[in-house]
Amino acid sequence: MSNTTAAATSVSRDSGAPRISVIVPTYNEAANLPHVFAAMPEVHEVVVVDGRSTDGTVEVARALRPDVTIVLQNRRGKGNAMACGFAAATGDVLVMLDADGSADPREIPAFVAALTAGADFAKGTRFAAGGGSNDITALRRAGNAGLNLAANLLFGTRYTDLCYGYNAFWADCLPVLDLDPSGARVDEKNWGDGFEIETIINTRIAKAGLVITEVPSFEFERIHGESNLNTFRDGFRVLAALLVERVRRTRRAPLVPRQATAADRVVDLTDAATAARAGTLTAGTLTAGTLSADTLTADTLTADTVTTAV
């Protein structure tokens, strides 16, 4: 067990070997995680952000990789999961990696190379030389092309694959993204919490004038299970995101080194049973109303579970 003080880390772009945090959103991906983790290169940390999976995803992640950071998202949807994962990550570079086996972790070095070569944002694309997909349907390809064109016209970008979730960026870009992982754990989905997250990120990065490099990527078919994406519902959310982001005021936060602190963590300890299952806390130590920061010891809590929830 690590100690109870989360390491304060600042983002370093000059080290030549940035610490890589891989953020993996999961909703019932227990059968796919072994494939994904097996292909993972050596990285600083893997942050699995779970959305109330019922198939043992969290337990499988811990068994496969005892050093994994588990975050329980506080609302619903992939977008909320990503926001929670970004807030909990401690690396210099944040990589967004789906857990269904469609994104190949062996491509991570190519994304990181784009960033160390000068990009702020490394945008995966299935539609550049070297990229591809054996997953995308003709309908989705057409929808993506239309939305991609609209984005480029509205934001002056040259994206080739707007609706692709495999991307990476320097952690000090997070203020520009202006995502909201705060709030108690409730069963609701706010604007930005769904699959529109990628469009929101892509457009906010562009509006802030950051340097974007596209990275060819190959998308495989989901290995097990079913997609959570609904082509029309989520396509509409992407279109709405383009329009909303076009009129939304640009946040021009300075790119200052970011300090990751314990308060950044959004790991949820309100559910004693979940924490106990995750091996970070015993149910006996969580008695509502009696637990204070003083009672948390290294025996019962890891840095990864320090939270404002208690």
Ligand SMILES: Nc1nc2c(ncn2[C@@H]2O[C@H](COP(=O)(O)OP(=O)(O)OP(=O)(O)O)[C@@H](O)[C@H]2O)c(=O)[nH]1
């Ligand atoms: N934590 C969390 N993860 C989610 C949620 N919805 C989807 N995910 C994860 O986000 C990733 C992408 O979701 P998919 O269902 O594969 O959707 P997609 O890749 O956009 O669509 P397909 O191409 O059809 O697979 C997967 O790793 C999912 O497990 C959610 O509500 N919460």
Ligand SMILES: [Mg+2]
């Ligand atoms: Mg998928």
